[in-house]
Amino acid sequence: MIDQDFTNSLLAKHDYLSKISHADCLTLSCLPADWVDFAKFLNQEEAFELLVDLTAIDQGDTADIRFEVVAHFYSRIHHDYLRVHIDCLDNESPEVDSIASIYPAADWHEREAFDMFGIIFTGHPNLKRILMWDEYPYHPLRKEFPLAGIDTPLPAADVVEATGASVEPAPMMGGPFVSPGSGTMSDAEPRAKDESWTEQIEKPV
Numbered sequence: 001m002i003d004q005d006f007t008n009s010l011l012a013k014h015d016y017l018s019k020i021s022h023a024d025c026l027t028l029s030c031l032p033a034d035w036v037d038f039a040k041f042l043n044q045e046e047a048f049e050l051l052v053d054l055t056a057i058d059q060g061d062t063a064d065i066r067f068e069v070v071a072h073f074y075s076r077i078h079h080d081y082l083r084v085h086i087d088c089l090d091n092e093s094p095e096v097d098s099i100a101s102i103y104p105a106a107d108w109h110e111r112e113a114f115d116m117f118g119i120i121f122t123g124h125p126n127l128k129r130i131l132m133w134d135e136y137p138y139h140p141l142r143k144e145f146p147l148a149g150i151d152t153p154l155p156a157a158d159v160v161e162a163t164g165a166s167v168e169p170a171p172m173m174g175g176p177f178v179s180p181g182s183g184t185m186s187d188a189e190p191r192a193k194d195e196s197w198t199e200q201i202e203k204p205v
Helices: 004-013 032-044 106-117 157-163
Strands: 017-020 026-030 050-058 067-075 080-087 095-097 120-122
Touching: 004 017, 004 026, 026 032, 032 080, 032 095, 050 106, 067 106, 106 120
Parallel strands: 026 080, 095 120
Antiparallel strands: 017 026, 050 067, 067 080
16 A cells, blocks of 8 residues: 555656645646656556546646646555646647656557647547547637537538538437426536525525
């Protein structure tokens, strides 16, 4: 297990790291310029050989640092997880170095983060969209993207000509992403709409 001695040693070896307070596992912030070197160190020196997940956070367009890449590692030697946050220093064109050459699993995860958040992973071997089509103009997990979606022309001209269809926003009530309005809000999806305190309990403080 990761203990305080391990944490202290890690921070002492790498002055580009800082600790972030989290209850579930050791969480570190890494300077973007040192991200690849730290990933190599974790893989080759500390036996964090499994990249469990790599995703991103959008803090919103009013944040000083809007986008962060977040990676989760697991070590079968330490029997524990490690989380690393890496800031994207440019809010308009977020960018972080790819670690796909170190952790092959990053290939897919970085493509997903590129697709959903618009983060460029420099040095990625094949950075193209993995869920949306190549010409899709939006990044669906950014804060400004509406939950229902945005009306968008279909990419296939022959389909449009034959059907007259387009990609339309989902209805917010009873649509494919949102449960009908019957029952309490706390039992409906998405859970972000939860306002159960207005129905059953006082609003949390």
